[in-house]
Amino acid sequence: MAKTRLVKGGVAFFVLALFLLPLLASLAFAFQSGFSAEGWAALWRHPQLWPSLWLSLATGVAGTVLALIAALLIVASLFETRFWQNLSVAMGAMLAVPHVALAVALSFLIMPAGLIARIIGLFLQWQTPPQWVTTHDPFGIALTLALVLKETPFIIWVLAGLLSREDVKLNFANQRSAAFGLGHGSGSVWLRIFIPQLFGNLLWPLVIVFVYGATVVDMSLAIGPTQPPTLATIIWADINSEQVAHNARGAAGTIFISFSLITVLGVAWALTKTLKPLWRALLTEGPSTWKVPTMTGQIKHSSFIGIYALLLVLLVVLSLAKSWPFPQLWPETSFHSWGQISHQSGAVVTSLVLAFTASGTALILLVAWFETMPHHFDRPLLWASLALLGLPSLFVGLGQYQMFLYLGLTGTGLGLFLAHLLPVMAYMMIVLAQGYRAYDLRYMVTAGSLNASLLSNLLRIKWPMLKAQIWAAFAVGFAVSVVQYIPAQLVAAGRFSTLPMEVVTLTSGANRSLLAAFSLLLTVPPLLVYGAAALMGRSRWRHT
Amino acid sequence: MSLILENISLTIAGHALLKPMSLSVDPGEVVTIMGPSGSGKSSLLSFIAGDAPQPLLGQGKVLLDRTDITGLRPEQRCIGRLFQDDLLFPHMTVGENLLFATPRGPRVEREAIMRTALKRAELEGFENRAPHTLSGGQRARVSLMRALLAKPKAMLLDEPFNKLDAALCSTIRDYTFMHLKARQVPTILVTHDRADAPSGGRIFEISLSGELISV
Numbered sequence: 001m002a003k004t005r006l007v008k009g010g011v012a013f014f015v016l017a018l019f020l021l022p023l024l025a026s027l028a029f030a031f032q033s034g035f036s037a038e039g040w041a042a043l044w045r046h047p048q049l050w051p052s053l054w055l056s057l058a059t060g061v062a063g064t065v066l067a068l069i070a071a072l073l074i075v076a077s078l079f080e081t082r083f084w085q086n087l088s089v090a091m092g093a094m095l096a097v098p099h100v101a102l103a104v105a106l107s108f109l110i111m112p113a114g115l116i117a118r119i120i121g122l123f124l125q126w127q128t129p130p131q132w133v134t135t136h137d138p139f140g141i142a143l144t145l146a147l148v149l150k151e152t153p154f155i156i157w158v159l160a161g162l163l164s165r166e167d168v169k170l171n172f173a174n175q176r177s178a179a180f181g182l183g184h185g186s187g188s189v190w191l192r193i194f195i196p197q198l199f200g201n202l203l204w205p206l207v208i209v210f211v212y213g214a215t216v217v218d219m220s221l222a223i224g225p226t227q228p229p230t231l232a233t234i235i236w237a238d239i240n241s242e243q244v245a246h247n248a249r250g251a252a253g254t255i256f257i258s259f260s261l262i263t264v265l266g267v268a269w270a271l272t273k274t275l276k277p278l279w280r281a282l283l284t285e286g287p288s289t290w291k292v293p294t295m296t297g298q299i300k301h302s303s304f305i306g307i308y309a310l311l312l313v314l315l316v317v318l319s320l321a322k323s324w325p326f327p328q329l330w331p332e333t334s335f336h337s338w339g340q341i342s343h344q345s346g347a348v349v350t351s352l353v354l355a356f357t358a359s360g361t362a363l364i365l366l367v368a369w370f371e372t373m374p375h376h377f378d379r380p381l382l383w384a385s386l387a388l389l390g391l392p393s394l395f396v397g398l399g400q401y402q403m404f405l406y407l408g409l410t411g412t413g414l415g416l417f418l419a420h421l422l423p424v425m426a427y428m429m430i431v432l433a434q435g436y437r438a439y440d441l442r443y444m445v446t447a448g449s450l451n452a453s454l455l456s457n458l459l460r461i462k463w464p465m466l467k468a469q470i471w472a473a474f475a476v477g478f479a480v481s482v483v484q485y486i487p488a489q490l491v492a493a494g495r496f497s498t499l500p501m502e503v504v505t506l507t508s509g510a511n512r513s514l515l516a517a518f519s520l521l522l523t524v525p526p527l528l529v530y531g532a533a534a535l536m537g538r539s540r541w542r543h544t
Numbered sequence: 545m546s547l548i549l550e551n552i553s554l555t556i557a558g559h560a561l562l563k564p565m566s567l568s569v570d571p572g573e574v575v576t577i578m579g580p581s582g583s584g585k586s587s588l589l590s591f592i593a594g595d596a597p598q599p600l601l602g603q604g605k606v607l608l609d610r611t612d613i614t615g616l617r618p619e620q621r622c623i624g625r626l627f628q629d630d631l632l633f634p635h636m637t638v639g640e641n642l643l644f645a646t647p648r649g650p651r652v653e654r655e656a657i658m659r660t661a662l663k664r665a666e667l668e669g670f671e672n673r674a675p676h677t678l679s680g681g682q683r684a685r686v687s688l689m690r691a692l693l694a695k696p697k698a699m700l701l702d703e704p705f706n707k708l709d710a711a712l713c714s715t716i717r718d719y720t721f722m723h724l725k726a727r728q729v730p731t732i733l734v735t736h737d738r739a740d741a742p743s744g745g746r747i748f749e750i751s752l753s754g755e756l757i758s759v
Binding site: 440442443445446447448449450451452453454457460461464465467539540541 | 593595617618619620621622623624625627629631633634635644645647674676690691693694696
């Protein structure tokens with residue numbers, strides 16, 4: 001008895017000390033550093049404050065709304081077709097592609113000297129790049145496009161996860177049959193029956209997407225507007241500045257943008273309340289034979305896969321380019337970028353070591369947690385994890401940095417590891433909790449009644465049955481760790497370099513080949529781990 | 545070998561679920577305990593098996609073969625269980641499910657035991673099949689065989705025939721009782737359907753006030 005109590009205490013201590021406490025303390029530190037009178041005065045005097053805030057909010061809102069519409073159209077037209085099974089797999093792979101790498105690749109596609117311009121130029125006999133403003137455009141259109149490309153798969157993944165649950169699937173299939181019998185077409189069924197029921201589950205994912213889009217730094221530096229830039233990048237420059245006055249302004253800006261986002265969310269909430277009567281009227285309008293256009297869903301779904309594949313190929317080709325003068329469709333190739341990387345592999349090693357150790361540690365801690373703690377103890381951890389995902393990473397990153405400064409952890413390997421562990425654990429908690437807790441404990445009772453010891457029960461029955469969920473959580477944790485930019489950059493304090501830092505640094509330079517190579521290095525490990533996890537988690541029966 | 549319950553009572557959150565009761569189940573006997581859902585019949589089985597969930601408090605002794613097993617961990621008690629669902633482990637073949645329960649020993653012997661069990665389940669040659677490819681009746685038979693392979697000193701059946709359709713139900717019921725009797729395993733069956741009880745067996749009911757009454 002004393003032994004189990006010791007184990008439980010140990011597990012609770014580690015989870016609290018490595019996850020919950022640092023998270024709460026970070027928030028406190030962020031607030032504390034964000035309330036200096038000088039900082040706020042300087043922020044109000046900033047000439048680009050309002051236009052850049054507007055840009056941030058507009059790209060965030062546009063990216064979220066467009067991604068939601070695209071995701072709903074795709075899901076509605078593919079639900080229960082033969083493409084449905086593969087949808088989650090494809091979306092998972094797209095989720096593993098880092099945001100910043102996607103933005104870099106997209107900019108190579110659409111920039112004036114990019115692939116699209118070259119293909120058009122081939123027909124129109126262009127000799128010089130066109131005068132396009134397609135990347136870093138003043139309206140943030142390129143940034144919005146990149147956000148839509150990246151967030152649509154996320155929303156589809158959330159929806160597919162919900163709709164793949166056996167109970168939900170059966171329920172929906174029955175409801176659909178009933179609605180068909182009442183004379184409703186498939187489009188009407190989605191609009192009037194499915195979407196209203198799914199919407200509650202989509203709210204928080206949409207908040208996460210919006211907050212991410214409106215405060216993203218690395219993507220914005222790669223493809224976003226520059227005159228003025230988005231507010232997040234202005235704040236980021238301030239936080240990283242050598243001047244203390246700028247730091248204070250950046251901290252104030254972090255609080256300011258966070259409250260601006262809350263205001264927007266409040267307005268959105270009020271809007272849905274006022275529009276509810278209209279929505280009700282639409283719901284009860286009566287049968288309509290409107291169908292979901294199935295073809296467009298297939299086209300959109302395949303075009304997403306196509307664009308992702310094209311962007312990856314583009315990164316590969318560009319990483320091999322020695323020089324690539326404008327009208328040519330194919331560059332002069334060499335391995336010089338890869339040669340250069342092989343001489344400075346520090347960032348690669350650091351990123352990989354961090355990703356494996358952070359997701360491995362998080363997995364051990366979480367499994368230990370689930371095995372020793374009662375179900376209802378999950379709630380505070382889940383709330384904290386969801387909160388972390390819905391908070392601007394500038395806000396958490398700043399607080400964490402201040403806390404680590406106080407503890408003397410900045411510039412240390414331990415600090416860097418802990419900074420990665422926090423978001424990794426949050427994501428893995430969310431991915432793992434439901435499946436792990438849904439496990440039918442009677443299987444364990446049965447195995448126990450067949451004289452299996454606890455260890456044998458876990459090793460031979462429970463964990464093998466949960467292997468798909470466990471491996472998926474590991475892959476998600478790995479991908480989350482690899483892409484950490486804001487906390488990594490701040491906590492590393494110039495002593496360490498990770499892949500996203502290299503990529504962001506290179507976005508402001510002229511060496512596109514090296515930028516492409518580093519973007520690929522950022523993309524390939526999470527994709528490989530995702531693939532390996534899917535393979536390891538596969539059921540041994542071909543079809544289940 | 546008999547299963548003896550001595551002065552067992554159950555409380556949940558301060559509320560008495562089952563008043564002190566004693567019961568002795570003889571080798572090969574199937575005692576049926578009935579009661580509406582929530583009456584504590586499943587909780588009683590959990591207490592006997594030693595895996596009662598947290599808020600449930602139980603008192604009293606469980607004796608197997610005149611040995612007190614109340615302090616033992618669930619997997620040390622040698623008490624087999626069957627539930628409403630067959631609970632075949634989905635990641636193992638039918639044969640592996642049976643081997644999982646077969647006591648340790650030379651591989652060849654264990655496989656022979658497994659095959660004999662399959663034959664008894666009228667499922668010869670099914671060892672490499674995935675559980676989900678079997679019919680409900682086949683799965684129920686494998687589940688019973690698996691439980692018996694572990695050489696249980698007592699069996700607890702928690703409405704195991706509940707999810708089977710009517711025609712299958714009586715076949716599986718007779719099949720189960722026949723094998724339990726053949727092995728002289730003392731058995732407690734809980735159910736809300738009187739038809740589940742073997743003919744001539746003792747039947748008890750848990751009353752609303754938590755008393756065990758002979759019917």
